[in-house]
Each structure stands twice: as C-alpha cells, then as structure tokens.
Amino acid sequence: MSTFVLPGGKRDAAVKICGLKTPETLQAACDAGARYIGFNFFAKSPRSVTVDQAAALMLEMPIGVAKVALVVNMSDDEIAHIVGTTTTEILQLHGSETPERVADVKARFGLPVMKAIGIAGPEDVTEIDRYAPVADQLLIDAKAPKGADLPGGNGISFDWRLVQRKYWPCPWMLAGGLNPDNVAEAMRLTGAKQVDVASGVESAPGVKDPDLMRAFVKNATGNFA
Numbered sequence: 001m002s003t004f005v006l007p008g009g010k011r012d013a014a015v016k017i018c019g020l021k022t023p024e025t026l027q028a029a030c031d032a033g034a035r036y037i038g039f040n041f042f043a044k045s046p047r048s049v050t051v052d053q054a055a056a057l058m059l060e061m062p063i064g065v066a067k068v069a070l071v072v073n074m075s076d077d078e079i080a081h082i083v084g085t086t087t088t089e090i091l092q093l094h095g096s097e098t099p100e101r102v103a104d105v106k107a108r109f110g111l112p113v114m115k116a117i118g119i120a121g122p123e124d125v126t127e128i129d130r131y132a133p134v135a136d137q138l139l140i141d142a143k144a145p146k147g148a149d150l151p152g153g154n155g156i157s158f159d160w161r162l163v164q165r166k167y168w169p170c171p172w173m174l175a176g177g178l179n180p181d182n183v184a185e186a187m188r189l190t191g192a193k194q195v196d197v198a199s200g201v202e203s204a205p206g207v208k209d210p211d212l213m214r215a216f217v218k219n220a221t222g223n224f225a
C-alpha cells in the first residue's frame with residue numbers, strides 16, 4: 001500500500017490558532033483542524049478572555065487539541081490562578097521573561113512552556129539560542145513595533161530569511177502576520193512545521209472568521225476540513 005504524501009511534505013504540519021473567545025469560533029477552529037488553541041490572558045488585547053471564560057471554553061475542546069494559555073510577564077499568583085482554574089496544558093510566555101524565568105515557570109507549574117521571541121533583525125535571532133535549552137517550544141514571532149500596545153498579535157511579519165536553515169534543539173512555531181495567503185510560502189521559506197496565527201484569521205480585531213480559519217489550516221497543512 002502506498003502512503004499519500006502531500007506536496008511540500010506538509011503532512012505533519014500543525015497549526016495553532018490564538019485568541020478564541022466564543023464557543024462557536026472555538027468549535028470552528030477545532031473542526032478546521034487546529035492542533036493548538038491559544039487563550040489570551042493579556043487584558044489589553046481585543047482577544048483577551050477572563051480565567052472563568054477560558055475554563056468554560058477549554059471544557060468544550062476535543063481531546064488531542066492542546067490548550068495553551070498566553071500570558072505576558074505574569075506573576076506566579078496570576079499564573080497559579082489560571083493553572084488552578086482551567087485545564088491549561090501549555091503555558092505560552094509572550095513577554096520579556098528571561099531564560100531563568102522560563103525555567104522557573106516550568107519547574108513551578110509542571111507544564112510545558114512555549115517561549116515567544118520577537119524578531120526584527122539578525123541580533124534577535126541570536127537571542128533564540130538563550131531560550132532553546134530551557135523552553136519546551138519556541139514561538140518565533142515578529143517583534144512588536146516600539147510603542148505598540150500589544151507585544152504580539154499585531155499582524156506584522158519579519159523577514160523570514162532570517163530564520164532560514166536554522167536549527168534549534170526543540171520544536172518551534174512560526175508566527176507574525178501569517179494569513180491564508182502567505183502561510184504556505186512562509187513555511188516553504190523557513191522550513192517551519194508549525195505555525196501560529198491570531199489576527200490573520202479575523203474579520204475585525206478579536207473576531208475570528210471560520211472561513212479564514214479553514215483556509216489557513218488548509219493552506220498550512222494541505223488538509224481539507
């Protein structure tokens with residue numbers, strides 16, 4: 001029996017959709033084939049949810065789709081509240097947490113940690129090496145512009161050639177300004193097997209669009225939902 005391999009070797013690609021806020025769009029994201037769902041606890045974001053909202057939404061999710069809590073420079077007490085109230089499976093640290101803080105959060109809460117690193121130029125790429133030994137996953141995102149309200153979720157990309165042919169000793173995801181039209185090219189150019197999207201699958205800030213989510217997953221993975 002022959003195995004069907006998708007063009008571009010995308011068979012094992014995984015998509016994270018970040019910033020789900022309603023049961024309907026959460027269901028649409030899971031049905032589309034997202035393998036990770038991000039819940040955003042950064043209060044200033046149009047995608048933010050309360051801890052109780054996230055707890056209820058997570059209970060609706062099918063087994064096998066990872067529940068990710070996105071936090072920005074949060075205290076231990078705040079993280080403990082999220083971890084103790086929800087069924088979070090992965091902590092995404094999306095602020096200026098140091099490698100030491102990443103190791104501390106991992107040890108303290110006993111959950112895998114995904115550390116976001118913002119890239120604008122080559123000097124930022126060397127930063128990744130400091131986090132790769134301590135994080136379980138890396139999220140390689142565009143650096144937020146100076147003065148931006150949000151440290152991520154700004155819909156901007158970085159020069160993907162900066163991470164071409166790079167190797168890190170842990171899994172990584174590409175993020176930053178991805179959308180259904182550019183995700184396949186971004187994966188081809190960078191070699192990313194995992195991708196993360198927030199604003200690129202929305203019809204307005206914080207409003208997820210089921211058609212855009214389906215198109216994104218299809219173009220990233222080659223799978224038709």
Ligand SMILES: O=C(O)c1ccccc1N[C@@H]1O[C@H](COP(=O)(O)O)[C@@H](O)[C@H]1O
Pocket residue numbers: 018019038040042045046047070072094141150151152153154155156175176177178196197198199200
């Ligand atoms: O999405 C947000 O509002 C957000 C707020 C604070 C920190 C991170 C945030 N989002 C993360 O950034 C990536 C990229 O976003 P985009 O696709 O460029 O809009 C997103 O997937 C989240 O992980």
